[in-house]
Amino acid sequence: MTTVPAARAAAGDAETAIRSRRSTVRLTAPAPGPDELLDLLAAAATAPDHGQLRPWRLIAICGNARVRLGEAAAEAAPTADLAKRTAAKHLRAPLMLALVFQPRDLPAIPRWEQLAATSAMATTLLLLLDARGWGGVWYGGPYPDAPQVRKHLGVGDAEQLLGYLNVGTPVPGEAPRSRAAADVRSKLSWLGDTAL
């Protein structure tokens, strides 16, 4: 049985991990391998999820597969310059995790709840990566809805690409970015007696 002090210590660890997490843009090799990724994913899949639908899947893209995906995305760019920049964006991390949303048509669990569950899983995964010393950042694109990208990744008609989690090792020597505390006072209102 977990004792109260032990539970408090664990909560402290979790809070420290949450408060210190930052997205890492500058990433290098290595990235977590298949076994560690599955382990992390199993932990991330514990995020709140109405009905435990897990309405998502990930496609891990590494090595030359990033080049080929970059070429497919570049086809969607309107200019040659943007095409070049788009292709380069696929080489910024050793591992890209394409996040594919798979909503199901269920009256009791609307699409927005399934999207929220998917987002909760993704942010939990980023937090776990950060806590283990890996770096990660969520990008919405490039061109997640482009037919070339969808076809290349095999995104089905009923699915939606929610961008990529770029994953790898934070570039050594970069100072951790500090974070200004958010002023959330205007974000919380109460109804009822606050003397709890």
Ligand SMILES: Cc1cc2nc3c(=O)[nH]c(=O)nc-3n(C[C@H](O)[C@H](O)[C@H](O)COP(=O)(O)O)c2cc1C
């Ligand atoms: C769904 C989603 C998509 C995002 N897409 C982009 C993006 O395309 N480009 C970008 O610079 N940041 C994007 N961000 C923001 C970064 O992932 C990151 O959260 C932001 O840079 C703040 O850094 P922090 O997580 O350390 O606070 C996205 C975030 C989310 C949740």
